[in-house]
Amino acid sequence: MSGYALDAETAKDRLQSELSRARYTLRKVLEDNAAKIGFAIIVAFVFMGLFGPYLAPHHPIEHTMRADGSMMRLESPTTTAPMGTTSFGKDVLSQFLAGARPTLIVGVFGGIGTGVLGFLVGLTSGYFGGRVDEALMRLTDLTFALPFLPMALLILSFVTPNIWLITGVLVIFLWKMPARVIRSEVMTVKERTFVKSARARGAGHLRTMFLHVAPNVLGIGFLYTAYAFGWSIVAGASLAFLGFGDPTMTSWGRMLQQVYRSGAMRVAWWWVFPPAVGIAAVTTAVFLVGRAFEELVNPDLQTEQE
């Protein structure tokens, strides 16, 4: 009987209904004003991440700004350099535009990696329970016990950091968050009648897990993927600020590290504000949208008046 193993047709069907549900949810979320602003910021950020390097008037590292034959060091904003220059004579505007891309890469891949891995672990753990659950949960306990930033610094201190490696390290330490939440959701969903009847009709474990249980926790999964996007950006920027970023790329975190190291923070507000405001705006935007979304998916918050 074809219907009771996981096949392409049913999967496609389910995917379609999930998509229309997602569109509906997005509309609902955007009714919230804070979420609207947050969403606009995220769209602008993604645009900058994709096209920023092409919009930048100069190369962020190789090009040195000069005026009258001498290097422009720590110049406040002028018409030639609308956001001023760094103490190495680089154009801050170009660095800011180009710096969105590494920040976006870490956010997107760290977020998706964390979301997917956490979702799968949580689903498996909650669905099977017993020894599988015990083993996976002790593993999450272990990643909770090992302090994230110190361990990440240690690992990155003996390999040359590159952006993919950093993203990987982030995923290794962040997946536990969605995993725990998804697991506890799955444990309540799998006790419901429709899951039991699917099993009774002879649906396999895979089919039950992915077609009957998973759609009911997908919302939470997306929520944590969004949060993980924010966490990854924060963690990536923190690592870069401590000097453990990808040395070949100008990210916003690295810009902050350079201005801090050079001691120019005292005067060069034009060098500090673009990356600092950029990071703060994007992470806040992610959490504002996430919060509005959480009000929808968390049934406990639905107890409206009387």
Add this chain to the structure above:
Amino acid sequence: MTFRRFLIKRTAIAAILTLVAVSVIFATLRMLPSDPFSGLVASGALTPSQVEELRALYGLDEPIWVQYLKYIQNLFTFQFGLSLTQQRPVSEIIGPALLNTMVLLLPALITTAIVSSLAGMYAGWNRGSWFEQFSIITTTFFRATPIFVTGIFLLIIFSYGLGWFPAFGMRSSMANPEGLAATYLSVDFLKHYILPFTATVLFYSGDFLMLARNSVVERKGSEFLKLHRAKGLSEMEQLGRAGRNSLLPLVTYFALRTGMLFQGVITLEVVFAWPGIGRALVQAILNQDYPTVQAAVFIMALAVIVMNLTADIAYARLDPTVEAGDV
């Protein structure tokens, strides 16, 4: 499962977890391609035989499993050995740094736990009010923004811009206080304290506020509150009842956060040049000072495990609906 068995099982798990965690730390450190002494040969500062002597002094020439056993034994007796780069016992480096971190973070955490929880309960009670909107957006901003970015904003405004507070360290370079009281109870210290303290309070406020708000919202429609309303209690009295019932998640969260306190807030300590454990750890990593790194990471991991255990036990004790069997 009785409470006693639950207790024994959780403690055993915590102990095993600690052992695994320190083994992971050991393995990670031994994967480092070089030790700090090999650089000395390359630079010609020492002859290879002198380096061998040094390595023997620190026990780095023994088989790896002997090193491992000694490492475990020393950690659990809190013998952290000598720093490789500073020629003094690791405990002399870690101890004061840990104290500095605690002095900064613990008061900040307690302050924000109380203030933000109360604000959150009030916000949840007045759902849809401007106060709720405003408090959520503000605290979300400070929770989402990396703490060092908040720190940089504070520095630029209050230190460089207005010149109200010093930017670096825990005391001014001229001050040379003797003893604990003189170190931590002076106007000079207070001036250095305010900015990092503010950054920490703002950073932690979001979680407590949202937790408190959500649990009051969850309880608002519940039966026992209807009863209280029927009894004729005022709004504030009702909120008091709802708030008391929302304390459990807050207490648990406070315990977990306290455990993570020992990790310091590394980037915050770096921004404000606060001589805490996080900053000490970053420096030790950069100097490849194994014993200090080991000790610092061990203390951090141990604190998290112990506080998690405490939270679990407190939860099982306080909440009668938590089935002790569900571990």
